[in-house]
Amino acid sequence: MTLTRATDLASLIASNTAKYNDYLLKNDLPPPSLDLLPPEAPLRLPDDISTARELAIEASHELHELLCGPIGLIMNAAPRSTRIMSLHFVHTYKVGYNLGWGEKTTFAQIAKDCNLDEEDTRRMLRLAMTDYLFTEPENGVVMHSAASYELARNPLLSAWIGVTVQENWSPMLKISEAISKYPGSEEPMESAYAIAHNLSEMPFKVWERDPKRIKQFSDAMAFLHSDSGFQPSHILLGCQFSGPDPPTFVDIGGSQGHVSISLARLHPNMKFIVQDTPQTVALGAEQLPEDLKDGVTFMAHDFWNEQPVKDADVYFFRCIFHDWSDKYSVRILRNLIPALKKGARVIISDVCIPPKGVVSMYKEHWIRGLDVVMKCFTNAKEREAGDWAALFTKADPRFKFLGVRMPPGSKDAVIEAEWTSAEDVKVQPNGSESGTNGSLGSEAPILNGM
Numbered sequence: 001m002t003l004t005r006a007t008d009l010a011s012l013i014a015s016n017t018a019k020y021n022d023y024l025l026k027n028d029l030p031p032p033s034l035d036l037l038p039p040e041a042p043l044r045l046p047d048d049i050s051t052a053r054e055l056a057i058e059a060s061h062e063l064h065e066l067l068c069g070p071i072g073l074i075m076n077a078a079p080r081s082t083r084i085m086s087l088h089f090v091h092t093y094k095v096g097y098n099l100g101w102g103e104k105t106t107f108a109q110i111a112k113d114c115n116l117d118e119e120d121t122r123r124m125l126r127l128a129m130t131d132y133l134f135t136e137p138e139n140g141v142v143m144h145s146a147a148s149y150e151l152a153r154n155p156l157l158s159a160w161i162g163v164t165v166q167e168n169w170s171p172m173l174k175i176s177e178a179i180s181k182y183p184g185s186e187e188p189m190e191s192a193y194a195i196a197h198n199l200s201e202m203p204f205k206v207w208e209r210d211p212k213r214i215k216q217f218s219d220a221m222a223f224l225h226s227d228s229g230f231q232p233s234h235i236l237l238g239c240q241f242s243g244p245d246p247p248t249f250v251d252i253g254g255s256q257g258h259v260s261i262s263l264a265r266l267h268p269n270m271k272f273i274v275q276d277t278p279q280t281v282a283l284g285a286e287q288l289p290e291d292l293k294d295g296v297t298f299m300a301h302d303f304w305n306e307q308p309v310k311d312a313d314v315y316f317f318r319c320i321f322h323d324w325s326d327k328y329s330v331r332i333l334r335n336l337i338p339a340l341k342k343g344a345r346v347i348i349s350d351v352c353i354p355p356k357g358v359v360s361m362y363k364e365h366w367i368r369g370l371d372v373v374m375k376c377f378t379n380a381k382e383r384e385a386g387d388w389a390a391l392f393t394k395a396d397p398r399f400k401f402l403g404v405r406m407p408p409g410s411k412d413a414v415i416e417a418e419w420t421s422a423e424d425v426k427v428q429p430n431g432s433e434s435g436t437n438g439s440l441g442s443e444a445p446i447l448n449g450m
């Protein structure tokens with residue numbers, strides 16, 4: 001056999017799938033299956049097994065495209081996009097949300113329950129079945145597949161899909177119109193989302209008047225925390241606090257407090273303050289576990305106004321700056337300044353776009369997709385390491401950029417800066433500023449302080 005890229009990929013898939021499969025067998029875990037009842041909690045795999053699984057996924061993605069060929073991969077675009085249409089249908093009519101695992105129903109019954117035409121229902125569901133959502137064990141009978149059952153039983157996953165199909169999907173069809181009408185815009189009100197949803201004010205303002213939309217969005221953000229790639233345990237790595245009082249951590253735009261709650265369990269000596277819109281913090285406060293009532297508090301705060309919590313040790317932002325263009329992100333950072341004591345950390349947990357060619361096409365596709373989804377949403381963006389450094393400098397040279405680190409297995413990067421006094425910032429002859437580097441822990445730095 002002559003070795004080619006296709007045969008290399010096939011061997012990579014075989015060896016890495018075998019490694020993953022052997023681990024499952026040795027540990028009495030079920031084999032990969034789209035038919036078996038899925039486990040309640042996602043599987044936490046050791047790093048090497050997780051890497052083997054990822055390599056097999058990446059290689060099978062590339063091999064698939066390679067075998068389809070240049071015309072095939074273009075022709076596949078339309079059929080591939082129908083999965084989102086099926087999810088939209090299932091989510092809109094909550095199809096199967098009351099159907100248990102192993103229970104049977106019929107197209108006719110689903111149509112009746114959803115007040116739909118039976119033929120329409122059959123056609124939509126038979127399409128969904130080709131995407132492994134539901135099965136038809138005998139003619140006209142419908143049962144859950146593992147994927148449709150997950151969607152039905154997990155309200156946070158359902159919220160994530162709700163945001164995808166109800167908020168983010170229609171703007172994708174408007175992005176070409178938006179970039180032609182408003183080239184290079186940094187304005188949220190000129191975005192594809194604003195066009196698609198006919199906005200007359202900022203999206204978060206619109207949602208504030210709609211409790212269902214707010215709940216769906218904050219539940220979707222909570223869903224992220226169940227993904228092992230977004231675990232917050234690495235966020236405070238390398239931080240040392242020396243003051244006599246318990247260190248204070250302000251979680252700005254912290255939604256219902258999922259990150260602060262996880263961190264409060266890991267760092268019981270710290271005080272966490274979660275800030276968000278009044279409706280969102282009310283939801284968070286309602287659900288706060290009793291044993292965390294001393295360590296975690298909620299506060300309504302609009303980050304377009306000056307930060308009211310003075311002299312905290314950490315000001316934290318997770319998935320906030322990717323919602324805003326540089327023009328607005330600089331405003332958010334500047335609103336911190338009156339509150340900052342010397343040495344205060346600004347910690348950001350967000351995507352950092354890697355340099356071209358460093359990660360597989362499969363991973364890059366995911367990151368570039370997020371970047372353009374944020375463009376669609378508010379003319380915002382995901383940033384590269386240099387963009388993060390430049391953002392702090394633009395906000396104020398007294399923010400000493402400490403760098404970006406990528407914790408192993410994490411999808412989010414940790415981006416850090418420290419507030420310094422003016423004298424600490426040495427202006428270089430070329431006009432750039434520099435400061436001394438702080439300790440960032442042991443993880444791989446993408447870009448250190450400049």
Ligand SMILES: C[S@@+](CC[C@H](N)C(=O)[O-])C[C@H]1O[C@@H](n2cnc3c(N)ncnc32)[C@H](O)[C@@H]1O
Nearest residue numbers: 204221253254255276277301302303304318319
């Ligand atoms: C993408 S979510 C991130 C939520 C949270 N940090 C997380 O990672 O789960 C953006 C958050 O910003 C909040 N937000 C939007 N505008 C805000 C404002 N002006 N002031 C405070 N929070 C705001 C939203 O309510 C939402 O919870």
